[in-house]
Every structure is written in structure tokens, then in C-alpha cells.
Amino acid sequence: xxxxxxxxxxxxxxxxxxxxxxxxxxxxxxxxxxxxxxxxxxxxxxxxxxxxxxxxxxxxxxxxxxxxxxxxxxxxxxxxxxxxxxxxxxxxxxxxxxxxxxxxxxxxxxxxxxxxxxxxxxxxxxxxxxxxxxxxxxxxxxxxxxxxxxxxxxxxxxxxxxxxxxxxxxxxxxxxxxxxxx
Amino acid sequence: xxxxxxxxxxxxxxxxxxxxxxxxxxxxxxxxxxxxxxxxxxxxxxxxxxxxxxxxxxxxxxxxxxxxxxxxxxxxxxxxxxxxxxxxxxxxxxxxxxxxxxxxxxxxxxxxxxxxxxxxxxxxxxxxxxxxxxxxxxxxxxxxxxxxxxxxxxxxxxxxxxxxxxxxxxxxxxxxxxxxxxxx
Numbered sequence: 001x002x003x004x005x006x007x008x009x010x011x012x013x014x015x016x017x018x019x020x021x022x023x024x025x026x027x028x029x030x031x032x033x034x035x036x037x038x039x040x041x042x043x044x045x046x047x048x049x050x051x052x053x054x055x056x057x058x059x060x061x062x063x064x065x066x067x068x069x070x071x072x073x074x075x076x077x078x079x080x081x082x083x084x085x086x087x088x089x090x091x092x093x094x095x096x097x098x099x100x101x102x103x104x105x106x107x108x109x110x111x112x113x114x115x116x117x118x119x120x121x122x123x124x125x126x127x128x129x130x131x132x133x134x135x136x137x138x139x140x141x142x143x144x145x146x147x148x149x150x151x152x153x154x155x156x157x158x159x160x161x162x163x164x165x166x167x168x169x170x171x172x173x174x175x176x177x178x179x180x181x182x
Numbered sequence: 183x184x185x186x187x188x189x190x191x192x193x194x195x196x197x198x199x200x201x202x203x204x205x206x207x208x209x210x211x212x213x214x215x216x217x218x219x220x221x222x223x224x225x226x227x228x229x230x231x232x233x234x235x236x237x238x239x240x241x242x243x244x245x246x247x248x249x250x251x252x253x254x255x256x257x258x259x260x261x262x263x264x265x266x267x268x269x270x271x272x273x274x275x276x277x278x279x280x281x282x283x284x285x286x287x288x289x290x291x292x293x294x295x296x297x298x299x300x301x302x303x304x305x306x307x308x309x310x311x312x313x314x315x316x317x318x319x320x321x322x323x324x325x326x327x328x329x330x331x332x333x334x335x336x337x338x339x340x341x342x343x344x345x346x347x348x349x350x351x352x353x354x355x356x357x358x359x360x361x362x363x364x365x366x
Contacts, residue, residue: 028220029210035223036193071210123228124237132308135240141194142229144249148196154243155312167190174186174221 022059023052026074033078038085051077126176134169141166183214193222236277239328241295242321243312247280250323258329264354267336271361272329279324283341285353287315290343293353295320298338305337334362 030051034044054077058064127135133155140146140154148166152159184205191197192205209219232238234255240246250257256275260268261282270279287293295308313320320341337360341353 026210029216032209032216032219032223033206035226036195041227072207075206075210123225124232127229127232127238131310132241133310133312135238136243136246136312138225138229139233139238139240139246140243142226143233144245146245148194150245154245156315163196166194167187170190170222170225171186173225174218177221 019056019059022055022070026055026070027052030074030078033075034082037082043085047078047081050081122177123173126173129176130169130172134165134172137162137166138169138173183212184208186218189215189218189222193219193225234277236326239325240323241308241311242280242323244314244317244321246323247282247321250278250280256326257323260358262339262356262358264356267357267359269361270329270358272326272332272363274330274363276326276329278326279329281322281324281339281356281358283320283322283339283354283356285313285318285320285341285343287313287318287343287353289345289349290315290353291346292344293320294342294344295322296340296342298340300335300337311341329360330363332360332362335360 027048030048031044034047035041038044038047051074055070055074058073064070127138130138136155137151140151146154148159148162151157151166152162155162157165188197188201188205189209192202192209195202197205209215234253236255242250255277256273257278257280258270258273258276259280259282260270261284262268263284272279285293290313293311293313295311296304297306299305308322311320311322322339337358339356339358341356342350343353344350
């Protein structure tokens with residue numbers, strides 16, 4: 001193979017690996033932002049595709065002056081995108097169509113990633129280890145989708161007490177799930 | 183890394199806009215905080231999935247009982263008065279067995295629940311069971327898997343009420359006459 005062809009392949013391979021690394025780094029953050037602000041997994045996944053597509057466009061066109069500013073750029077795109085969506089859905093559908101190649105890249109990353117073993121089973125086991133009151137608060141928060149004030153009324157607690165108990169429950173769950181993973 | 187409690191506050195919508203934006207800026211820079219934020223925001227879908235699959239036992243409140251009903255989960259429901267025993271049996275597809283215990287909760291600040299085997303030994307207990315003073319009731323959701331695993335037996339639930347003055351009284355003993363799957 002001619003050396004210039006080998007060099008081209010090497011450059012393209014390094015670029016593809018770099019893009020994959022960017023997606024791996026930012027996809028979870030974008031999804032977390034989406035879940036927090038949009039409230040459902042489907043919308044959060046759409047946000048991931050759209051924001052990563054815009055990010056990769058910027059990288060590919062050489063528009064990234066300072067890689068250290070990428071995190072704030074990505075966060076800014078997340079905020080603007082969510083703000084746009086709250087005004088109209090039309091723009092979102094058009095952008096999703098343009099983000100189709102990014103969807104393929106993300107699908108490949110998911111296929112290549114090590115699957116988290118028994119994640120849901122582990123969380124179910126860990127839920128059984130926290131106190132009944134903590135478990136009830138977690139179920140009211142995430143399954144029944146009640147806010148802290150409603151939970152306080154439901155359980156005859158103060159809102160401050162609910163907040164502290166809930167934070168402790170989440171910390172215990174995190175430690176238990178992490179302990180199982182290690 | 184910022185304190186986990188602050189990340190909890192962000193994920194749960196407890197922070198001011200300014201505080202939330204500051205946390206988000208940090209999460210996009212810090213790998214460890216990003217992992218914590220991912221864990222916290224993924225809890226919603228995961229806990230909902232676990233609840234719908236009937237994978238965890240929990241003390242019910244009226245809001246949870248209403249949500250289970252609205253979610254149309256396959257459940258068996260029982261309502262028992264003090265001193266009574268009701269028949270119960272698992273089905274192959276039920277997610278939960280929901281039991282409502284009617285009690286006099288006058289002057290009660292805390293309820294202790296003990297679940298007893300036929301010989302009186304304690305199978306499980308809940309030291310601070312949620313209760314509904316307006317409905318005068320305590321609820322329990324047992325997983326379908328746990329109920330299906332039981333042989334034919336009588337289970338008793340003993341409730342004890344405690345007041346802030348340090349007094350306590352038995353609120354009632356409630357019986358579930360359980361028939362195991364296949365009559366075993």
C-alpha cells in the first residue's frame with residue numbers, strides 16, 4: 001500500500017477514535033442533563049443525539065479553538081436546545097433527522113461497551129437494604145413522582161426531614177450499587 | 183468533587199437556578215461528579231422499572247397505592263380488620279399483594295409492624311411503618327415472588343402503636359390464610 005494511503009487511513013482511524021472518545025465522555029453527561037430537565041428517557045436520548053451531532057460538526061470543521069472549553073460548549077448547547085424545545089417541537093424533528101449519523105455512532109458505542117452486569121437486579125437488592133422509611137421515600141419520589149412537600153405531608157414528616165432522609169437513602173444506594181460493581 | 187448531597191439536591195430539583203447551573207458546570211468538567219449525576223438521574227427509570235416488576239417489598243402510603251392502581255399493575259388486594267383472618271392466594275402473574283389493615287390510630291405517632299410465622303416467630307418487622315391517620319389504615323405491599331414462594335400457612339401481622347409520650351398499645355393482630363401455589 002502506498003505510504004500516503006497508509007497515512008490517510010491512520011489519520012481517519014485516529015479521528016474516529018477521537019470522536020468515539022468524545023461521545024463516550026459527553027453522552028452520559030448530556031443524558032443526565034436531559035433526564036433532569038426533560039423528565040423522561042426518550043427525550044434525554046434525543047438530546048444526546050442532537051448535542052453530540054452538533055459537537056462532532058464543530059470538531060470536524062476545525063472550529064474548536066481550545067479543547068478545554070468543550071465542556072462549557074456542550075453544556076451551553078444542552079441549555080439552548082432544551083430552551084428551544086420548550087418553545088417548539090418542529091425544530092427538534094428537523095434536527096433529529098440531521099443527527100441520524102450520530103445515532104449510528106452511538107449505537108456502535110453501545111454495542112462495544114461492556115454491559116453493566118445485573119444493574120437492575122443490583123439496585124433492587126440494594127433497595128431492600130435501606131430502611132423501610134427510606135425505601136418508601138424513594139418509591140414516592142421516583143415511582144409515584146411526588147415532590148418533597150407532598151412526601152412530607154404523606155408521611156407526617158417535615159420537608160427538611162424528608163430532604164435529609166432522602167439524601168441519606170440515595171447515598172446508601174450509591175454505596176451499595178458501587179460496592180456490588182467492585 | 184462537590185458534596186454528594188449537593189448533587190442530590192440538583193437531581194431532585196431542590197436547588198435554586200443559580201445553584202443548579204453551578205452544579206451543572208461542574209458536572210460537565212468533573213468525571214467523578216458526572217458519574218454520580220448519571221447514577222442519580224438514572225434512578226427514576228430504574229426504580230420505576232423495579233416497582234412495576236414487583237421486585238421490592240415496601241410499606242405503602244395512600245399515594246403509592248393510588249399510583250399502583252393508576253399504573254394498572256396486576257395485584258391482589260386484601261382488607262383486614264383487627265382480629266380477622268382473610269383467605270389469600272398468589273396468582274402466577276401478580277406483581278404485589280397489597281394488604282390494608284384497618285386500625286384505630288388515635289394518639290399514635292409511630293407504628294411497629296411484625297410479620298409472624300404460624301409458630302409466632304417474627305419473619306420480618308417494620309419499625310416505623312407509614313400510616314394514614316385520615317384513613318385509619320396501614321398498608322403493606324408484598325412482592326408477588328415472595329407470596330408465590332410461600333407454602334400453605336397462616337401469616338399474622340401484629341401492629342403496635344407508640345405515642346410521643348412513651349406509651350404503647352397493641353393495635354391489632356391480622357391474619358392471612360395463605361394457600362400455596364398448586365395447593366402445596
